[in-house]
Amino acid sequence: xxxxxxxxxxxxxxxxxxxxxxxxxxxxxxxxxxxxxxxxxxxxxxxxxxxxxxxxxxxxxxxxxxxxxxxxxxxxxxxxxxxxxxxxxxxxxxxxxxxxxxxxxxxxxxxxxxxxxxxxxxxxxxxxxxxxxxxxxxxxxxxxxxxxxxxxxxxxxxxxxxxxxxxxxxxxxxxxxxxxxxxxxxxxxxxxxxxxxxxxxxxxxxxxxxxxxxxxxxxxxxxxxxxxxxxxxxxxxxxxxxxxxxxxxxxxxxxxxxxxxxxxxxxxxxxxxxxxxxxxxxxxxxxxxxxx
Amino acid sequence: xxxxxxxxxxxxxxxxxxxxxxxxxxxxxxxxxxxxxxxxxxxxxxxxxxxxxxxxxxxxxxxxxxxxxxxxxxxxxxxxxxxxxxxxxxxxxxxxxxxxxxxxxxxxxxxxxxxxxxxxxxxxxxxxxxxxxxxxxxxxxxxxxxxxxxxxxxxxxxxxxxxxxxxxxxxxxxxxxxxxxxxxxxxxxxxxxxxxxxxxxxxxxxxxxxxxxxxxxxxxxxxxxxxxxxxxxxxxxxxxxxxxxxxxxxxxxxxxxxxxxxxxxxxxxxxxxxxxxxxxxxxxxxxxxxxxxxxxxxxxxxxxxxxxxxxxxxxxxxxxxxxx
Amino acid sequence: xxxxxxxxxxxxxxxxxxxxxxxxxxxxxxxxxxxxxxxxxxxxxxxxxxxxxxxxxxxxxxxxxxxxxxxxxxxxxxxxxxxxxxxxxxxxxxxxxxxxxxxxxxxxxxxxxxxxxxxxxxxxxxxxxxxxxxxxxxxxxxxxxxxxxxxxxxxxxxxxxxxxxxxxxxxxxxxxxxxxxxxxxxxxxxxxxxxxxxxxxxxxxxxxxxxxxxxxxxxxxxxxxxxxxxxxxxxxxxxxxxxxxxxxxxxxxxxxxxxxxxxxxxxxxxxxxxxxxxxxxxxxxxxxxxxxxxxxxxxxxxxxxxxxxxxxxxxxxxxxxxxxxxxxxxxxxx
Numbered sequence: 001x002x003x004x005x006x007x008x009x010x011x012x013x014x015x016x017x018x019x020x021x022x023x024x025x026x027x028x029x030x031x032x033x034x035x036x037x038x039x040x041x042x043x044x045x046x047x048x049x050x051x052x053x054x055x056x057x058x059x060x061x062x063x064x065x066x067x068x069x070x071x072x073x074x075x076x077x078x079x080x081x082x083x084x085x086x087x088x089x090x091x092x093x094x095x096x097x098x099x100x101x102x103x104x105x106x107x108x109x110x111x112x113x114x115x116x117x118x119x120x121x122x123x124x125x126x127x128x129x130x131x132x133x134x135x136x137x138x139x140x141x142x143x144x145x146x147x148x149x150x151x152x153x154x155x156x157x158x159x160x161x162x163x164x165x166x167x168x169x170x171x172x173x174x175x176x177x178x179x180x181x182x183x184x185x186x187x188x189x190x191x192x193x194x195x196x197x198x199x200x201x202x203x204x205x206x207x208x209x210x211x212x213x214x215x216x217x218x219x220x221x222x223x224x225x226x227x228x229x230x231x232x233x234x235x236x237x238x239x240x241x242x243x244x245x246x247x248x249x250x251x252x253x254x255x256x257x258x259x260x261x262x263x264x265x266x267x268x269x270x271x272x273x274x275x276x277x278x279x280x281x282x283x284x285x286x287x288x289x290x291x292x
Numbered sequence: 293x294x295x296x297x298x299x300x301x302x303x304x305x306x307x308x309x310x311x312x313x314x315x316x317x318x319x320x321x322x323x324x325x326x327x328x329x330x331x332x333x334x335x336x337x338x339x340x341x342x343x344x345x346x347x348x349x350x351x352x353x354x355x356x357x358x359x360x361x362x363x364x365x366x367x368x369x370x371x372x373x374x375x376x377x378x379x380x381x382x383x384x385x386x387x388x389x390x391x392x393x394x395x396x397x398x399x400x401x402x403x404x405x406x407x408x409x410x411x412x413x414x415x416x417x418x419x420x421x422x423x424x425x426x427x428x429x430x431x432x433x434x435x436x437x438x439x440x441x442x443x444x445x446x447x448x449x450x451x452x453x454x455x456x457x458x459x460x461x462x463x464x465x466x467x468x469x470x471x472x473x474x475x476x477x478x479x480x481x482x483x484x485x486x487x488x489x490x491x492x493x494x495x496x497x498x499x500x501x502x503x504x505x506x507x508x509x510x511x512x513x514x515x516x517x518x519x520x521x522x523x524x525x526x527x528x529x530x531x532x533x534x535x536x537x538x539x540x541x542x543x544x545x546x547x548x549x550x551x552x553x554x555x556x557x558x559x560x561x562x563x564x565x566x567x568x569x570x571x572x573x574x575x576x577x578x579x580x581x582x583x584x585x586x587x588x589x590x591x592x593x594x595x596x597x598x599x600x601x602x603x604x605x606x607x608x609x610x611x612x613x614x615x616x
Numbered sequence: 617x618x619x620x621x622x623x624x625x626x627x628x629x630x631x632x633x634x635x636x637x638x639x640x641x642x643x644x645x646x647x648x649x650x651x652x653x654x655x656x657x658x659x660x661x662x663x664x665x666x667x668x669x670x671x672x673x674x675x676x677x678x679x680x681x682x683x684x685x686x687x688x689x690x691x692x693x694x695x696x697x698x699x700x701x702x703x704x705x706x707x708x709x710x711x712x713x714x715x716x717x718x719x720x721x722x723x724x725x726x727x728x729x730x731x732x733x734x735x736x737x738x739x740x741x742x743x744x745x746x747x748x749x750x751x752x753x754x755x756x757x758x759x760x761x762x763x764x765x766x767x768x769x770x771x772x773x774x775x776x777x778x779x780x781x782x783x784x785x786x787x788x789x790x791x792x793x794x795x796x797x798x799x800x801x802x803x804x805x806x807x808x809x810x811x812x813x814x815x816x817x818x819x820x821x822x823x824x825x826x827x828x829x830x831x832x833x834x835x836x837x838x839x840x841x842x843x844x845x846x847x848x849x850x851x852x853x854x855x856x857x858x859x860x861x862x863x864x865x866x867x868x869x870x871x872x873x874x875x876x877x878x879x880x881x882x883x884x885x886x887x888x889x890x891x892x893x894x895x896x897x898x899x900x901x902x903x904x905x906x907x908x909x910x911x912x913x914x915x916x917x918x919x920x921x922x923x924x925x926x927x928x929x930x931x932x933x934x935x936x937x938x939x940x941x942x943x944x945x946x947x948x949x950x
Contacts, residue, residue, distance in 0.1 A: 045899055059837070059844075060843050061842070061843075062839050062842050080846075081847075082755055082845045082846060082847045083845040083847075084841060084845075084846055085845065086843060086845025087845070089843070090843065091839075091843040092842070093839065093840060093843075096836075097836040097837045097840055098836070099834045099835070099889040100836075101885075101889055102832075102835075102889070102890055102891065110832060110833055110836075110844060111844070113833055113844045113845065113846070114845030115831075116829070118826065118829065121835060133710060165842070222875060313634075318871060333741065387845060391659070398916050405782065405783075408782055421626030433673055435920055503793040503796075504730075504794060504804075504924075505730045505732055505733075505793075505803075505804055506794060506796045506797060506801045506803040506804065506871075507798060507803050511921070529920060529921075531920060532918070532920055532921040533918065533921065534921055535916070537920075537922070538796050538801060538921060538922040538923075538924065539803075539920060539921060539922065540636070540637055540803060540915050540919070540922050541668050541803065541804045542636055542637050542664045542668045542669055543637035543638075543919065543920040545664050545668060546637055546638045546664060547920075569667075569808070570663070570667050571666055572808060573660060573663060
């Protein structure tokens with residue numbers, strides 16, 4: 001799939017329109033709306049239990065929304081065959097789930113699943129794609145290593161390579177920097193931004209680190225209580241008011257000395273208004289399930 | 293996880309192994325040795341026993357019978373048949389649900405099945421003697437004993453054992469006279485049947501079908517085997533180490549028996565009408581020598597074994613009928 | 617690796633056909649096959665080879681392959697290394713069918729196949745249908761619910777089997793055929809069983825082969841499989857059906873033969889790795905070879921008596937499995 005490179009007016013790649021979703025009686029999404037442009041990296045931030053992971057699952061078609069819809073190129077994701085959808089949207093999950101002794105190359109090859117014939121061996125194009133995906137994230141040297149023997153950071157990179165092998169137009173990543181050291185956090189985000197720019201991918205990244213979000217995201221979407229409470233360029237969104245109202249913290253927001261992006265400076269003992277409401281309750285109940 | 297299935301299979305495996313081992317061991321060492329006593333030149337009946345009577349049963353247990361039993365519960369069809377044959381039918385107060393011979397036995401109170409004995413019911417019948425068997429019944433037997441009942445077990449493994457058990461049952465029930473008469477009569481019939489079989493010009497190879505699928509036959513340690521051999525046949529499964537082994541069809545074909553004995557009417561009909569694939573080439577099937585026997589007659593160690601034997605002698609040696 | 621396994625299976629089949637109560641030479645085999653090919657009537661000495669032993673050996677290979685494939689599918693479906701072909705309670709359903717058939721005493725050969733195998737197959741399908749229904753809600757299979765339904769149905773059917781066994785346990789001194797059946801046996805299985813089993817085997821194996829790549833994706837969990845473009849719900853339905861069908865046909869032919877379906881997929885995984893495109897054929901080949909050898913031993917060890925197959929599979933399988941576990945390395949595997 002040739003990456004569309006509209007220079008000037010980037011097309012809307014994905015439109016999330018008033019999505020609602022409940023787990024049983026617990027409503028998690030209450031009408032979330034969001035647009036993602038081709039070539040941009042959107043950071044999805046917000047407190048635990050705000051519905052970030054759930055929104056990602058609705059966008060990837062794993063969960064069917066109760067109301068509203070996710071549209072890619074005008075087509076509702078819910079009505080697309082899985083295989084077609086997998087050629088448009090790729091997901092890097094929070095947990096890699098690498099428990100079988102596949103090699104790195106085999107796992108990345110699985111990204112070609114929606115493109116390959118049922119019994120056909122990988123075509124030249126498939127093989128090129130796999131090579132390129134591994135090279136892009138820097139795991140080519142691990143190709144024949146079993147994925148069960150990888151470190152957490154390496155496993156994350158392999159999952160990203162697999163997603164790239166799908167040649168998607170939209171990349172969804174759930175906390176790709178969790179459990180990574182600062183060096184790996186930066187390199188993963190830099191990689192994602194580069195990929196978005198160069199390939200015209202839309203990328204939606206769930207992040208908890210507001211400073212990283214500010215540094216790498218083109219736009220930041222803030223979720224609270226199942227809706228997008230605010231979104232825009234980092235300097236417009238990451239403000240003391242937002243920190244207070246969404247996270248219940250009083251913090252100083254300054255500028256990055258080099259890039260000028262907003263950076264948050266926390267102070268000890270500054271929780272002024274503990275988060276409350278449904279998202280907080282939800283967090284308490286679902287702690288440990290990674291339900292962001 | 294049909295571990296349940298597995299578990300069941302395992303339980304079965306151990307049962308079968310245990311059975312194989314037990315069969316290999318034969319009678320317990322303490323059991324009375326019958327062969328000498330079984331000789332036909334034996335003098336008249338022993339002096340009537342006086343109660344209380346202390347005897348050793350077939351399981352090697354020392355059993356004391358305080359008074360001459362008036363209320364007897366039989367835990368096996370064979371025991372029931374022996375009791376009735378000794379004229380003790382009216383002393384029988386309880387039988388298993390399988391005790392269907394003679395007719396009068398069907399009217400008796402049922403105390404359950406062979407392994408699943410209703411212990412409470414047995415106790416309620418207030419028997420002064422419970423006549424059990426060995427093998428799978430031993431747990432029940434111990435349970436009944438703990439409840440204060442007098443339990444005597446017989447556990448015949450051969451035709452001669454059956455004669456001894458008739459004597460033993462006669463002794464513990466105070467019916468020695470009847471038992472000795474029956475014993476002598478059966479012994480005479482056994483001798484005559486063997487003589488007749490010895491006069492036969494043929495010694496046919498016999499396959500005794502216990503179950504058709506999976507194919508199970510009778511080996512040494514089973515009454516079916518004893519009957520075949522006593523009737524002047526050669527059991528083609530005589531070299532198996534188990535009483536009821538699973539048997540391979542190809543061995544059956546290779547050994548090519550002259551006679552097939554089956555307790556199933558369906559099997560007999562299938563074989564006679566050539567409905568069983570691959571069996572057509574067996575000599576017994578080609579020549580129509582398929583003998584249908586009564587399953588109960590050949591499997592219960594009681595007096596009717598000798599009826600089955602006499603019939604088998606004639607059926608296995610058609611030349612005897614002509615010459616007689 | 618697959619070629620090696622194929623050779624092992626072929627060698628097992630040939631030795632299985634050669635050895636037995638009557639040894640059969642290569643010359644005899646060729647002569648018998650030539651006679652059959654030429655449509656000539658069989659010599660009596662060839663009947664044992666062609667009509668009795670060869671179909672039994674081939675059926676052993678089919679049953680071994682079916683159980684191994686079924687186990688591999690169950691392990692992928694439940695993403696649990698302890699899953700086996702009997703996880704869906706199917707063996708108990710088959711056992712109930714067989715036990716009921718045994719209460720009719722004699723077999724019934726009117727349709728060419730014995731009553732017990734036919735009833736076992738029906739019982740297995742009944743159990744599969746029940747479990748499937750109980751494990752499904754709103755068209756979706758819930759894996760945990762399916763597992764629990766399998767346990768519940770299996771346990772209930774096992775209880776019924778015992779009830780039937782107890783009720784018909786009236787023989788004082790005769791063996792109980794259900795015990796032999798429950799331990800597994802291929803005794804007396806000839807061509808007609810092979811032909812009857814083959815279509816079901818091919819259907820089940822075909823479904824699994826068709827979905828081999830998707831099975832790999834399923835190993836990462838249902839969510840990841842979905843985002844890789846795998847229609848997970850239809851896949852789970854087909855896996856449960858195919859695994860159940862393979863188990864049903866194996867159990868109907870050979871009774872409850874334990875351990876094969878649990879062990880062989882792990883053996884195959886140690887040999888060729890987790891990729892189902894190689895794992896499935898490997899499991900089928902090694903499973904087939906293993907059961908042919910086990911059946912051979914069942915026939916000859918206590919000859920002329922036969923040992924129930926299930927005893928041998930577990931006796932031989934346990935130590936072999938441990939050995940592989942302790943020493944086995946994945947060997948590149950193509």
